[in-house]
Amino acid sequence: MLKRTAFVGGDSGSWSVLSVRPVVGQSLDHVSHVDVRPTADLASRGADVWVLEGQASNLRYATRDELTTLRSKQEPLGRPHARRAAMIPIKKTAAWWEMAQDERRAIFEETSQHTAIGLKYLPAIARQLYHCRDLGQPFDFVTWFEYAADDAGAFEDLVASLRATREWQFVEREVDIRLERQP
Amino acid sequence: MLKRTAFVGGDSGSWSVLSVRPVVGQSLDHVSHVDVRPTADLASRGADVWVLEGQASNLRYATRDELTTLRSKQEPLGRPHARRAAMIPIKKTAAWWEMAQDERRAIFEETSQHTAIGLKYLPAIARQLYHCRDLGQPFDFVTWFEYAADDAGAFEDLVASLRATREWQFVEREVDIRLERQP
DSSP: OOOOEEEEEESOSSEEEEEEEEEESOOOOOOSEEEEEEGGGOOOOTTOSEEEEEBOOOOSSOOHHHHHHHHHHOOOTTOTTOOEEEEEEEEEOHHHHHSOHHHHHIIIIIITOHHHHHHHTTTTSEEEEEEOGGGTOSSSEEEEEEEOGGGHHHHHHHHHHHHTSSGGGGEEEEEEEEEEEOO | OOOOEEEEEESOSSEEEEEEEEEESOOOOOOSEEEEEEGGGOOOOTTOSEEEEEBOOOOSSOOHHHHHHHHHHOOOTTOTTOOEEEEEEEEEOHHHHHSOHHHHHIIIIIITOHHHHHHHTTTTSEEEEEEOGGGTOSSSEEEEEEEOGGGHHHHHHHHHHHHTSSGGGGEEEEEEEEEEEOO
């Protein structure tokens, strides 16, 4: 069975928050730390300000060729030198979810080149997508990125490229949280 | 936000159980009734034998043409004359989930004609798919079908056709529960 991940914003955790910025729609409350845990460990939640849950799951758009290329280049989360992270929760519009699979795929890749853009920044920028919509969460996805401080400029290019795509016209809420790994 | 549905097997509920049959792998315990409720209403669970949760969500394979055809022909659950139901929880293999989207789509429709087979039985047999995998459930899907007693033979044809497809070679657990609406 798949195991859920919880992103816990509060006053403690393995990542210190550098900034919390609303990109579209309502922000999340500012917190000093984010902790990333298996949902099963959500025991003491006294000082937590917010908790978002997500599920790492199968990819919904990538073709075999894209998947093979991605897997040959991408690196996992948790690399010791990757001390910076970005946590980007996103909610897409009802119009996005009412589209058929071929319509969503056409916007995601043929028009917006979502996978192709991400590939340009591999292996420097590692990423993991968590699905939240089916869990009844306020966001549809959380994407977690990790990179070295030296690659922070490249990361800005990556998110700017994605936000300029047609796919992003279907984003109705987005928060951008930047983090630094605790020593 | 999406709202989850719970399928509660026990000694009471709006559907009486006619049979519980394992198709592949382990069965579910026999119960006399199944109740279908919003997950939020899972208050008193004293006499419940099992609870499966699912999420009605966006379709993952249908193209725009298929979706338009489906919506022009399909009828909703809850039709008063549709007094029979089938609840079919299914779990697919790890090999299925490791495939890319285009590989899964090719088996689902181009090879197995999953949507095309279902279309032949519309509007007589209404269906609703619930996604369970991302919820960490023991099954990946629950499909709920409703039809009139006179269409029970057609329903047998429908499930036999689906079980004969290549897609079904990726099913590692399937239980077939037949039900009758309480008067």
